[in-house]
Amino acid sequence: MINNVYKIIADAVTPLMPSWGISELPRFEVQTPKIEAHGDLATNLAMLLARPLRRAPRQVAEEIKAAIEQATDAFSAIEIAGPGFINFRFGNAFWHGNLYKILHEDRAYLRPDIGGGARVQVEFVSANPTGPLHIGHGRGAAVGLALSNLLSAAGFGVEREFYINDAGRQVKLLGLSVHIRYRQLLGEAVELPEDSYRGDYIADAAQALIDEKGDTYRNMAFEDCREEIVDWSYKRMLADLKADLESFGVVFDTWKSEKSLFASGKVADALDALRAAGHVYEKDGAVWFASSAFGDEKDRVVVKADGEFTYFASDIAYHKDKLDRGFDSIIDIWGADHHGYISRVGAALQAFGLDRDKFRVLLVQIVSLLRGGEPVKMSKRSGEFITLREVVDEVGADIAKFIFLTRRCDSHLDFDIETAKAQSSENPVYYVQYAHARINSIFRQAPSKGFQGVDRNAMGTIDVSCLVEADEIGLIKKLCRYPAVFEGAATSCEPHRITYYLQELAGEFHAFYRNHRVLVEDDRQLGLARMALARAVEVVLHEGLSILGVNAPEEM
RNA sequence: GCGCCCGUAGCUCAGUUGGAUAGAGCAGCUGCCUUCUAAGCAGCUGGCCGGGGGUUCGAAUCCCUCCGGGCGUACCA
Numbered sequence: 001m002i003n004n005v006y007k008i009i010a011d012a013v014t015p016l017m018p019s020w021g022i023s024e025l026p027r028f029e030v031q032t033p034k035i036e037a038h039g040d041l042a043t044n045l046a047m048l049l050a051r052p053l054r055r056a057p058r059q060v061a062e063e064i065k066a067a068i069e070q071a072t073d074a075f076s077a078i079e080i081a082g083p084g085f086i087n088f089r090f091g092n093a094f095w096h097g098n099l100y101k102i103l104h105e106d107r108a109y110l111r112p113d114i115g116g117g118a119r120v121q122v123e124f125v126s127a128n129p130t131g132p133l134h135i136g137h138g139r140g141a142a143v144g145l146a147l148s149n150l151l152s153a154a155g156f157g158v159e160r161e162f163y164i165n166d167a168g169r170q171v172k173l174l175g176l177s178v179h180i181r182y183r184q185l186l187g188e189a190v191e192l193p194e195d196s197y198r199g200d201y202i203a204d205a206a207q208a209l210i211d212e213k214g215d216t217y218r219n220m221a222f223e224d225c226r227e228e229i230v231d232w233s234y235k236r237m238l239a240d241l242k243a244d245l246e247s248f249g250v251v252f253d254t255w256k257s258e259k260s261l262f263a264s265g266k267v268a269d270a271l272d273a274l275r276a277a278g279h280v281y282e283k284d285g286a287v288w289f290a291s292s293a294f295g296d297e298k299d300r301v302v303v304k305a306d307g308e309f310t311y312f313a314s315d316i317a318y319h320k321d322k323l324d325r326g327f328d329s330i331i332d333i334w335g336a337d338h339h340g341y342i343s344r345v346g347a348a349l350q351a352f353g354l355d356r357d358k359f360r361v362l363l364v365q366i367v368s369l370l371r372g373g374e375p376v377k378m379s380k381r382s383g384e385f386i387t388l389r390e391v392v393d394e395v396g397a398d399i400a401k402f403i404f405l406t407r408r409c410d411s412h413l414d415f416d417i418e419t420a421k422a423q424s425s426e427n428p429v430y431y432v433q434y435a436h437a438r439i440n441s442i443f444r445q446a447p448s449k450g451f452q453g454v455d456r457n458a459m460g461t462i463d464v465s466c467l468v469e470a471d472e473i474g475l476i477k478k479l480c481r482y483p484a485v486f487e488g489a490a491t492s493c494e495p496h497r498i499t500y501y502l503q504e505l506a507g508e509f510h511a512f513y514r515n516h517r518v519l520v521e522d523d524r525q526l527g528l529a530r531m532a533l534a535r536a537v538e539v540v541l542h543e544g545l546s547i548l549g550v551n552a553p554e555e556m
Numbered sequence: 557g558c559g560c561c562c563g564u565a566g567c568u569c570a571g572u573u574g575g576a577u578a579g580a581g582c583a584g585c586u587g588c589c590u591u592c593u594a595a596g597c598a599g600c601u602g603g604c605c606g607g608g609g610g611u612u613c614g615a616a617u618c619c620c621u622c623c624g625g626g627c628g629u630a631c632c633a
Contacts, residue, residue, distance in 0.1 A: 031572065034579085044575065047613065057613070082576045083613060128633070170633055286631050297559070297629075304631040311633055339560055340628045363561075366626080406581095407569065410561060412626075414568065419582090428581070430595045438593060445592050481572095488572060500570060503580075514588090514597040534592095556595065 001098070002484055005041055005074075005088065006030045012071035013045070013064055020053055032481060039079060039087030040477065047084040057084025095476045096464050102479055102536040103460040110543055112483050114490055115156030121322055122148045124333035125245065126163040129237040130174040130197060133244050133388040135367045135415060136335060141250045141388075142404035142549070143364055144333045146495035149547045154490040159327070160252045163318065166234050167258040168311055173197060174237065175230030179222050181206035186218050199385075205236055244389050248397050249549050261317050267309060270317035270352075271302060279351045289316070294347035315341070316348040319359065323349065329358045331493065336363040336410065362493055364409045370416040395420040398550045402429040405499045405548055428503055432541065433553050435506035439538040440554040442518050442531070449519040451527060459532040467529050471512045475533060478508050482540050486547075495548065502544045509537050 010025060017023065028045035046061035053060060061080040068078060068086075076091035101109040124144025127137050144160065152158040165171065177197040183190050185206050192198065209217075209232065217225045245251070261267050271287070274280045279290045285305035289312075292299050302313040322330045334341070339361075346356040369376040369386060376386055392400055399420050406428060407413050420427065443456050467473065482501065489497040518534055520527040545552045 029572095029575085031575080033576075034572085035576075038576065042576085047575085050613070085576065165633075168633065284631080288631095301631045306631080308631085310631070336561070337627055338633095342560085365561080411569075412562080416568095427595075431581090434593080434595050438596085442592050449592070484572075492573075496570085497572085500580080507580090510596055511598085513592080514594095517592065519592050556593075 001480060002030050002041065008072055008074060009043060009045065009068060012068040016063065016067055022052060033087065038081065038085070039089045041088045042085045044085060046086055050084065060084070061086050092468055092473060095473055095480065096467065098480045099464055099476050099533065099536055100460055102539055103532060105539060109483060110540070111153045112487050113155035114487060115151060115154050117155060117157055118328040119157040119326060120151055121159045121161055121327045121330045122151070122333070123161045123163055123330070127241060128165045128170045129234040129241060130170050131199065131237065132201060133241060134385055135369050135388055135391055138248065138388040138391065138400060139367050139404045139413065140333050140335065140364050141245060141248055142401040143362065143409050143495065145250045145549045146405055146547060147331070147493055149549060150490050150495050153547060154486070159254060161254045161256055162252045164238065164255055164257045167262055167314065171230050171234045172226070175226060175233045176222055177202050178205050178209060178233045179217060179225070179229050182209050183218060185210060186215055205233060208236065248388065248392055249401070258314050258318070261314055261321065266321055267314050267317040270320050271313065274351055277351065289348065291344045291347035294350045296343045296347045300344055312344065315345060319345050319349055320352055320354065323354050323358060329360065331360045331362060333362045333364055336365045339363050362409055365412050367413045367415050370414055372418040373416065391417065399427065399429045401548060402499065402550050405496050408494060408496050429550070432502045432506045432545065434556055435509045436538060436541045436552045437554060437556040438513060439534045442534055446519055446531065450521045451519055451531065454528065454531060456535050459535045462528045462532045463525065464529040464532050466526050467533060469516070471515055472533060475508050475512050475537065478505050479536055479540050498544050498547055502541060505537065505540060
């Protein structure tokens with residue numbers, strides 16, 4: 001809609017350019033005004049032209065208005081207002097026409113193609129397989145899921161990836177922790193080191209190891225069975241992560257192993273390539289990547305003096321590998337505490353001669369878990385924390401996801417379990433789902449109210465021209481805003497815009513529902529038209545919720 | 557010290573990438589169930605957009621500078 005109008009304006013005005021003495025139009029905007037009195041769409045073109053033409057903006061606006069009226073009858077009114085805005089209004093027929101597009105579930109309408117098939121990889125969660133997921137991972141998962149759905153709907157070829165940190169110190173520590181617990185369970189008097197993992201899940205793993213392997217590793221030094229135990233332990237943890245994510249509704253396309261990057265020589269190759277290009281040097285017994293040459297604050301170590309690779313070394317190889325796999329862009333979703341890594345990873349990509357603009361990071365801020373307004377105490381060291389699974393079991397996946405998506409991801413989020421659990425108006429999820437359920441209820445009632453045999457999947461043939469009341473037209477206008485919201489959300493990678501839109505749409509529907517009967521028994525035509533409108537609302541609610549990864553229930 | 561993020565109603569937060577008179581939800585008051593689901597609707601109250609400068613037709617939004625909060629600043633992950 002906006003794009004069409006942009007073109008109409010540009011085409012209508014182009015013939016005027018010679019007389020204005022300009023060869024190019026400024027980058028003007030077409031927007032939906034906040035206030036209804038300002039029309040359905042507005043452009044700032046006249047104000048932008050005022051300066052180069054050295055004329056009063058309203059005077060320029062008059063000229064533009066005349067040109068547009070000459071060129072098209074698409075608008076029912078064109079008005080000049082304020083400092084020089086040109087406001088456009090559409091007639092009811094225009095809105096009825098748009099309603100048909102939604103009723104035909106025109107994909108090109110609800111899902112404008114902005115990706116053009118470009119391949120995007122979204123990497124998210126990527127939690128260390130050393131313990132259960134916590135609430136922060138849940139937020140990352142919800143954002144990653146919604147973003148993937150959004151981009152996929154917008155015409156990108158999306159691949160969801162989970163990066164497994166199965167090569168570093170953390171998984172070794174996990175293995176050690178499990179081994180020691182294992183020996184304790186078998187009666188040995190051994191102590192857990194200070195920095196090891198604790199928590200019941202370690203003991204559970206140790207018990208499972210006994211069940212599976214007996215006392216095979218009982219009298220062995222950790223070093224002698226390290227590989228087997230580490231391997232066994234993290235795979236067990238990973239299986240749990242995967243199961244938790246699946247029950248949260250998140251499924252990945254690929255699981256990329258850090259260890260495999262080492263095994264295939266990609267880490268060594270990447271460092272060699274940097275070395276060959278002169279971006280690597282040795283100092284103090286360590287190997288450094290000269291990232292400061294590419295905008296990083298300082299150079300970074302890639303191989304420590306003890307010969308171990310740093311986490312950053314495999315990260316360099318990993319991100320190079322992502323682009324080598326042919327993605328047009330790669331999006332990482334990280335916890336906000338990792339923001340310092342953005343510039344160094346970007347530096348590495350640039351050093352390889354790759355386009356670092358293809359690399360984008362979404363930072364997801366910390367989640368504060370509350371219960372009834374009080375912070376929930378969590379201590380990682382003692383293993384006392386509430387897991388994502390526990391939260392999801394308590395409040396439900398839909399609610400958790402929706403709440404995670406009610407904020408921009410770079411702002412802090414308070415997640416109150418009690419509030420989330422409450423089946424009350426405090427809960428925005430229900431508000432939206434309820435609208436969807438109400439519409440379904442209408443269609444269930446229809447046959448008993450004189451509307452037998454109305455197929456709600458085929459309402460595109462119903463004459464809706466009798467929908468002329470302010471509530472009705474307003475609701476249609478709201479529906480027509482969806483594509484623009486969708487496009488904005490996709491291009492800015494901000495799925496929360498969909499969340500807000502859905503709340504607004506649900507609100508308008510609830511008001512409409514309260515004020516007008518849909519199944520009007522003494523006016524069949526009006527009843528059918530309103531059913532068509534309700535159906536369109538249902539389609540858009542369903543569409544939006546599906547992007548958020550939230551269910552749209554038919555009954556509540 | 558340096559870097560990144562944030563500061564908007566009592567609380568939690570949006571704000572269409574610089575637009576017109578600043579928006580929701582919750583909390584607080586007031587009404588609305590004999591009619592398709594009251595998990596709902598209508599109304600009232602609530603603001604120096606952290607402070608101060610600047611950029612321009614126009615700033616919550618961009619720049620500078622203070623104040624205040626979070627995070628980062630490892631041969632940790």
